[in-house]
Amino acid sequence: HTLKMRLDRFHNSWVGSRQSVRQWLALFSNYYNRLRPHQSLDNRTPADEVLN
Numbered sequence: 001h002t003l004k005m006r007l008d009r010f011h012n013s014w015v016g017s018r019q020s021v022r023q024w025l026a027l028f029s030n031y032y033n034r035l036r037p038h039q040s041l042d043n044r045t046p047a048d049e050v051l052n
Contacts (some may be wrong), residue, residue, distance in 0.1 A: 003032060
């Protein structure tokens, strides 16, 4: 749900280049998968879950 909501906001307001889109997506992907804990994973990150 969080990813869809953020992508909708991003799509409706972005005025940058394709390269800046790629950079934003890479940063968001890193944050979402490696830094942000998820309640459904007992407050672990998806990266932590895959590594275990």
